[in-house]
Amino acid sequence: MKPYKTEKIPEISENPGFRHTKSLGQNFLTDKKIRDTIIEAAEIEDTDLIIEIGPGMGVLTNEAAQKASKVIAIEIDKSLIPILEFTLKEYDNIQIINEDILKCDLGRIIADAGDFATIKILGNLPYYITTPIIMKILEENISAKSITVMMQKEVAERMEAGPGTKTYGALSLAVQYYCTVKHIANVPKEAFVPRPKVDSRVLRLDIRSSKPVYVKDEKTFFKCIRAGFGQRRKTLRNSLANATGNDKEKSSRILELTGTDPLRRAETLTMQEFADIANKLFEEQKKE
Ligand code: SAM
Numbered sequence: 001m002k003p004y005k006t007e008k009i010p011e012i013s014e015n016p017g018f019r020h021t022k023s024l025g026q027n028f029l030t031d032k033k034i035r036d037t038i039i040e041a042a043e044i045e046d047t048d049l050i051i052e053i054g055p056g057m058g059v060l061t062n063e064a065a066q067k068a069s070k071v072i073a074i075e076i077d078k079s080l081i082p083i084l085e086f087t088l089k090e091y092d093n094i095q096i097i098n099e100d101i102l103k104c105d106l107g108r109i110i111a112d113a114g115d116f117a118t119i120k121i122l123g124n125l126p127y128y129i130t131t132p133i134i135m136k137i138l139e140e141n142i143s144a145k146s147i148t149v150m151m152q153k154e155v156a157e158r159m160e161a162g163p164g165t166k167t168y169g170a171l172s173l174a175v176q177y178y179c180t181v182k183h184i185a186n187v188p189k190e191a192f193v194p195r196p197k198v199d200s201r202v203l204r205l206d207i208r209s210s211k212p213v214y215v216k217d218e219k220t221f222f223k224c225i226r227a228g229f230g231q232r233r234k235t236l237r238n239s240l241a242n243a244t245g246n247d248k249e250k251s252s253r254i255l256e257l258t259g260t261d262p263l264r265r266a267e268t269l270t271m272q273e274f275a276d277i278a279n280k281l282f283e284e285q286k287k288e
Pocket residue numbers: 024025026027028029030053054055056057058059060074075076077080099100101102123124125126127129
């Protein structure tokens with residue numbers, strides 16, 4: 001294989017060991033300033049275990065390994081593995097795993113890695129699966145402190161959005177229930193090779209040690225949120241019926257008991273209001 005430097009990503013097409021796979025969201029970061037911004041935002045310490053999602057050719061891996069105790073990089077594309085092994089060969093604290101991030105057992109990978117003070121997640125995510133990746137990390141209760149990731153700008157906007165905005169929805173509530181969201185930087189298409197069609201944004205999601213609202217049953221809470229936003233144009237009286245087995249009377253009663261105007265739409269409700277509705281629904285269901 002030809003010698004390859006991370007700064008020379010545009011030359012990768014000359015590398016005989018690699019064929020670019022568009023369907024895997026392969027847009028490689030070539031802008032060093034953005035790379036440094038991501039690494040700084042992750043606040044990596046020398047006692048940290050870093051889990052990197054989609055290392056690609058190792059641009060972020062290379063920097064993270066200089067600061068962390070250990071880096072585990074999970075990459076689905078087999079043809080990138082020899083490139084990663086080559087570009088990162090000077091490090092003895094990097095483990096490369098050739099697996100699908102959505103299918104791998106993250107809990108097991110972390111447990112097998114040994115004892116670390118803190119686990120931080122890092123990545124320039126494959127955009128086609130940004131939401132499932134984030135939801136997997138959050139729902140599986142991975143004991144990480146933070147998730148510093150680049151994603152499509154529009155998805156980041158949804159994660160950051162508050163009530164009453166067009167982008168506010170189920171993803172905003174799910175992410176904000178588990179994390180506080182910090183806006184790090186906007187990234188133009190020109191920062192990548194090949195250029196993606198969309199702009200990007202870096203966010204840091206700090207996983208909360210305690211939840212921002214009291215929820216009696218998370219399943220019911222997320223069911224109400226999904227019901228509300230599944231039909232976001234409809235009033236709550238109608239949309240909430242999806243969480244009550246199509247029982248409109250029941251959804252009207254829940255709304256009345258929580259003092260919620262049934263003519264409001266899901267996009268106007270705060271997380272606390274969703275929690276109140278879900279807690280009341282859960283109580284009512286327990287009585288049945
Ligand atoms: N970190 C590199 C960078 O910044 O240049 C590459 C980022 S690129 C946007 C996304 C990477 O995720 C690619 O290397 C791609 O092969 C990998 N990837 C795509 N789907 C994946 C999956 N399901 N599991 C693990 N890695 C995946």
